[in-house]
Amino acid sequence: MQPSARPHLMPTAPEHYDALIIGAGIGGLIAAAQLAQAGQRVLVVENMSFVGGRFSAFPVAGIEFASGAFHTLPHGGAGPAAQALRRAGVQMSIPSAKVIASFHVNGQHVVARTGFEVFKILPGIRDKWKMCDVLLRSWRGGSYDGSYGQWLIEQDASERVRAIFDRFCQFALSTTVYDIPFDEGREVIRAVLKYGLPGVPVGGARAVANGLHRAALRAGVTVRKNTHVDALLTQDGRVCGARLRDRRRDVVSEVRADVIISNAGPGSTHDMLRETGLNHHTLADDISPPPAVGLKVQVSSAKSLIDHDSIMFCLDTQRIAGILQVTNVDPNLSRDGRHLLISHQTIAPGADWQHERDLALEDWRYLFGDDFVDCEVVGVSHFPARFPVNWARQGHDVRTQPFADVGVWLVGDGVKPPGLMMVEGVAASAEQVAAQILGHANVTPWEKSFTQWARALPGVLWRWARQ
Known part of the structure; x- marks a missing residue:
């Protein structure tokens, strides 16, 4: 067997950016767009061939097959994610659910x-x-x-x-x-x-990811897909750039940046930093939080099985926690007038995911009886610890920026602010980091003051009860 050829190293001088962002997920793209809007020169590198990470989708058998999420923003058009999208330049319809x-x-x-x-x-x-x-x-x-x-x-x-x-x-x-x-x-x-309440964006998760990608490009961001970070580069005790490899051409290049923003998760970022040999107090111990793991089933049905636009929580099933029929909001998420339904369940660490899948399918048969016979199981997605639902289980997030003093910032679902679920927390973490890097006084732009909220609470509770 012939030895594999070494990647070709580009002889040109390293490019320089104000910010290098590792990962074109929702957090990376929001941070990129907002920094670029402020005049910064930003490069985003993404190992995969698509943007959005676990908040995107692919056309499979005529449906929008979600890569990770449920095509849903937990707080619809009013939450931190929708606010961040608007500030990043994304205009789209995100109707909130009409049913609790x-x-x-x-x-x-x-x-x-x-x-x-x-x-x-x-x-x-x-x-x-x-x-x-x-x-x-x-x-x-x-x-x-x-x-x-x-x-x-x-x-x-x-x-x-x-x-x-x-x-x-x-x-x-x-x-x-x-x-x-x-x-x-x-x-x-x-x-x-x-x-x-939650809301399904018109066009689904892929429309969100692609809209954010376009907004970042309009702001002047450079986005390179199929690009792997081989190593972080250091100088004078700080991270000053990265060695990148174009996976399609097998070409290696180097870039320099004043700051690095990692959307790769706290654990992976920690590992990359340890490999640099930096002597930093946070690198002695593993800071990886416990991940949120789970299993999702996506089903296509010729008839409607849930007659509203919100979540059906399942209190009498073996495993399934809830199901959402996303086509009640956007029929174009499925083909030929069929309906797309998505169920989710958490999985205990070390559990046999195939057994969990079988129990989930038993739950589907219990819930819908003969109607499920005519359904098509389009796909089952398992999210284990190495590719989890979230890099940090809710409430176990890294709530500081442990590497900021060496030039590396964290965004994403491993550093969600308190109380903010899934993509809401991802978006908020990105806005926080962008604001801190730019030196803005308000690093929580999605928040009203606690006093304003407290005064409004009786009305909020009354509207919630009556809506």
Whole structure:
């Protein structure tokens, strides 16, 4: 066997940028667009052949097959992600759900079109009161050292009340309510009350990713796909650039940058930094947070199985936490008038994903009976620790910038701010970093002041209950 040829090293002098961003996911592209809008020269490199990372999609068998997410922004057009997209120059329709949610419980599908109607699935006055009590206690604050689930047990919440919170956590966060710290659970509830219901962007996840890509290019960002970071470069105790390899041409080049922004996850970034030989206090220990892992099933159906635009939470299934029929918002996400439905469930570390898949399919058959016989399972996606739903389980994020003093910043779903779920946290982390690099006083542009929010809370709760 002939030895493999070495990559060709470009002899030209290294290019220089104000910022080099590793990863063209949503966080990387938002940071890139906003820095470029401020006049910075920005290069984004992406190892894959597409942008958006786990918030994109591919046309498969006539449907928009989501790469990771559910084609959904957790807080629709009002949340931090939608705000960040608008500030980055993306204009698109993101209608928020018109229904609070629905619940499959005891073999019945119960739709809650208003906040008050959630109480329909609670069997007695005690459970209804306990649900109100838990929400109010979460709003008021307080501290507790354990998980949100353990706190619910200590509040004497019934199994039904705990199941509602648990299935929400499993679907929205890909973790159980018993694995989310109490403080984080409380912040998630506050965010839901503050920013509102989920929404499916028209065009789905791929439209978001492509729209953001175009906005970044318009702002002057250079984006190079199929480009791998072979190594970070250092000078005088700081990271000053990277050695890049064009995977298509097998050509290696070097770039210099004043700052590096990594969208590759805290663990991978830590590993790249250790390989540089830098003597930095944060590199001695592994900072990788526990990841959120899960399994998603995408199903095509000739008939509508869920008659609203929100999530059906499943309280009586073995594994599936919830299902969303995204074509109720955008019929173009599937072909020939068919419907696209997506289920999600979390998976315990070390569990056999194929067994979990089989249990999920049993759940689909239980939920929809003979209607499922005529459905087509378009795909099953497993998100293990090496390619997870999120690089950090909700509430276990890296909440500092441990490498900023050597010129490396973190964005993405391993550094989500408190209470912000999935892509909402990704977008917020990117805006935070861009603002800090640019020296802006307000590094949380998506936030109203706490005082403003507190004054508005009674009206927020009333609107939530009645909408």
